[in-house]
Amino acid sequence: MEIVEKQPRIFRQLQKSIEHGHLAHAYLFEGARGTGKKEMALWVAKALFCQNHQGGNPCGTCNNCVRIQAEEHPDVVHIQPDGQKIKVDQIREIKDSFSKSGMETNQKVMIVEDIDKMTVNAANSLLKFIEEPDGQIVVFLLTENRAQVLPTIQSRCQILTFQTASKIGIQKQLETQGITPKVAATLSHLTNSYQQAVDIYENEWFNEAREAVNQWFGYLIKKDKLAFIFVQKTLVKAFKEKEQQQLLFDLLLLKYRDMLIAEVQVENVLKAKEAENPHYTGLQIVEIMEEILLSRQKLTSNVNFQNVCEQFSWRMLASA
Amino acid sequence: MAYQALYRVWRSQRFDDVVGQKAVTQTLKNAIIQNKISHAYLFTGPRGTGKTSAAKIFSKAVNCHHLVDGEPCNECETCRAITAGSCNDVIEIDAASNNGVEEIRDIREKVKYAPTQADYKVYIIDEVHMLSTGAFNALLKTLEEPPKNVIFILATTEPHKIPLTIISRTQRFDFKRISTQDIVDHLAFILNKLTLSYEDQALYVIARAAEGGMRDALSILDQGLSFCEETLTVADAMQVTGSLTYEMMDHYLSACVAQETEQGLETLETILNEGREGNRFLEDLLLYCRDLLMYQQAPNLLLNKSGQLTETFKKLAEQINPTMVYQYIKILSDAQKEIRMSTHPTIYLEVATVKLTTLSVGNSEGTSRVHPADLQEVKQLQQKIVQIEKELTQLKARQETVGTTEDSVPVTKTVAGKKKNSFRLPKERVYQVLTEATREHLIKVKEVWSDLLNMLTVTQRAMLKASEIVAASSTGMVLSFDYEILCTRATEDEELQVAVRNGLVTLIQYEPQFVCIPSEYWGGLRKEFLQQNQGEHSIAHTTVPSQEEEQKEQETPTEQVVDEAVQLFGQDFVEVRDD
Secondary structure, eight states: OOHHHHHHHHHHHHHHHHTOOOOOOOEEEETTTSSSSSHHHHHHHHHHHHOOOBBTBOOSSSSHHHHHHTTTTTTEEOOBBTTTTOOHHHHHHHHHHHHHSSSSOEEEEEEEEGGGBOOOHHHHHHHHHHHSSSEEEEEEEEEEEGGGOOOHTTTSSEEEOOOOHHHHHEEEEEETTOOHHHHHHHHHHSOOOOHHHHHHSSSHHHHHHHHHHHHHHHHTTTTOOOHHHHHIIIIIIHHHHHHHHHHHHHHHHHHHHHHHHHHHHHTTTTHHHHSSSSOOOHHHHHHHHHHHHHHHHHHHHHHHHHHHHHHHHHHHHHOO | OOOHHHHHOOOOOOOGGGGTTTHHHHHHHHHHTTTOOOSEEEEOOTTSHHHHHHHHHHHHHHHOSSSBBBBBSSOOOOHHHHHHTOTTEEEEEEEETTOOOHHHHHHHHHHHHSSSSSSSSEEEEEEEGOOOHHHHHHHHHHHHHHHHEEEEEEEESGGGGSSSHTTTTTTEEEEEOHHHHHHHHHHHHHHHHHHHOOOHHHHHHHHHHTOOOOHHHHHHHHHHHHHHHBBBBBHHHHHHHOOOHHHHHHHHHHHHTOHHHHHHHHHHHHHHHHHOOOOHHHHHHHHHHHHHHHHOHHHHHHHHSSOOOOHHHHHHHHHHHHHHHHHHHHHHHHHHHHHHSSOOOOHHHHHHHHHHTTTOOGGGGTTTTTTTTTTHHHHHHHHHHHHHHHHHHHHHHHHHHHHHHHHHHHHHHHHHHHHTTTOOOOHHHHHHHHHOOOOOHHHHHHHHHEEEEHHSHHHHHHHHEEEEEEEOOEEEEEEEEEHHHHHHHHHHHHHHHHHHHHHHHHHSSOOOEEEEEEHHHHHHHHHHHHHHHSOOOHHHHHHHHHHHHHHHHHHHHHHHHHHHHHHHHGGGGGHHHHH
């Protein structure tokens, strides 16, 4: 999908800024995964460097455009987290190179991804730099969670919020690809990008994972003690990568979320049907969801995966 | 020349331009006029309040030879050099990038040399909170007694990270958040200078979102200007700040109050789909709740402040009761805290929504308002009363049977003998309560008992878990404890008593003295009291005279004599002397 269609409002705004020469020196793009933050930043970079503009749009075929797209242009610098964090040395290096004039023109662009993952040192050392940069510099800071960005950084930037594509749209699109509605709904909640959703779906591992989560969920709501053993037996083997482990909790969260919505909507109509599963009230489900979110947080702060899962199972089994 | 952000173009260049920091700028100006410049300053305050600007102005002011009333002229060579950042003697250091001991050593080396162009060498150390401990300590001696003509200005947003030894060597200036009105005025000033048209209300929206930071306000304004067509409208401002319109919040909170979870979740989804940010959403809701409370208490004040209020808002304000709003606020601010730490803001918002919509109305008892919704509660209460009455009659019947089979006097005697040194039965006080005890009071207290327990600390709650209220009057109540040890403790624990009393005052405006007794004695006491009420008072007194009364009797003789004497001879002639 073209970036114009994804974020028409922001696109127009930036386009206008470029036309009038009103581009600010620092932007903070915030929005969920797959909302086109990076594409937008690259688009602006191309628009600034492109050699043959076509009515405000970069051509996309000239030397500069191609190099920017491939992230190889010397004056368009990318910073990504080195492992879990963006470290202060990365920033220092960049700042050094930015104190010199550009390689090819005077214009320079810096794109920092996941800036919420900066260390405190790195974030602070960026402060003075983005307050009053010398020369023609445009800085793009991208983040999924603005609340974790230093307020002092935020106040130096123009903040653009990227809207998420409507979930139903993605779901419909997925369904046309022959994906069952149920799976399509799950996928559309996991990511905001159609392409990513298809990628996840085509990954063999995903089906396996979904199966495992379903089974675990079944044990958990029945308060079956097998839930605990299941962690050791299946989950630890199936979810090896850190990203996969987080996906486990995301999937589980979705399960409970569906349950919550069902509970809210059909409160009276389907009471009878729910009787086969142990019944949970809305508040109980909410408590469980909070527990899941907590577990996910533990995972991000590097608590052992198996421990987190096992603790979670016991909590669920013990809860009233 | 590349486009410059508004906050860079409009950086204050004179003390008077610094908005909303009158106290600070006046002090600095006076120091310069009176030539009492200190060698080290610490500027602290939230982002965008003018710390760095003030530091730069100050460095100009000390070096400028054409001072006008303490303000730099901004025209002489030095002033212009400093503004352009090309003056060798005003050194701006980014402490966040140069935070090691090495860099500080470098400063110490160079501090020794006299200024070259200007009169004073000024070191502006920005973001000074990022210096390492070693660096701070290396700076201490230089900061205490720097060479002549050297001034240090430290600026930071986080003063709590600065060692006390640094703070004590500097003059500290706290920059305040800039008030909404000041921001609005400044924005209007800039827009007028740029000859751009705008709607007044739009500036208020921006100022509110800026939360006291001028730079935030200008960044948002910048964005709004590049976004809007010709005039800066309220809608533009709302869109740029991601603020919620009043209609959205009306809709959402109405759903919460009406306890329609589905409706609430739907509204939330539409709001988020429109690209509103979760944190902003919570912030706005909190403000809205505050407005509700304010409107209930002082409608006019609020009307003056925010201009217009929607009909739904007024209706909500009349409908909702304050305790609910307090709980809303609590839930919202909890969610706000959690969102900060997570990458799943949407889920947290959904969780909060469910909590809001399922908030139990049961906790809202004890307010003076009467709603149709309360009728149901009243019914429930009536049912409970009937039930309690039934239980009471059963209890009575049981006690009567107990009383006939056992003689109550020996029971109390053994009690007195056994427990002499551990627990003394506060019989008089129990009786006092019993004489005035009414059923209404008892029921009222029982109703709120569980709420009250929730208000106490864990240990206090545990203590009271094993107790029961058996009688209550307008001035006191009797608590019966299952275990004597707890009873003794509760009697001695003044903190507990105060907590319970405070709890009851807030819940039902009832402030009793309370008496604790072990439950095993309650039956006996009660029976005795009933007998006594039927028979003569003296019987009860003579059978078991309490220590308290004995003491009283010992004290009273002298007083009695005095009273008699006064009666006989008149007040003037009586003189009491203790031998």
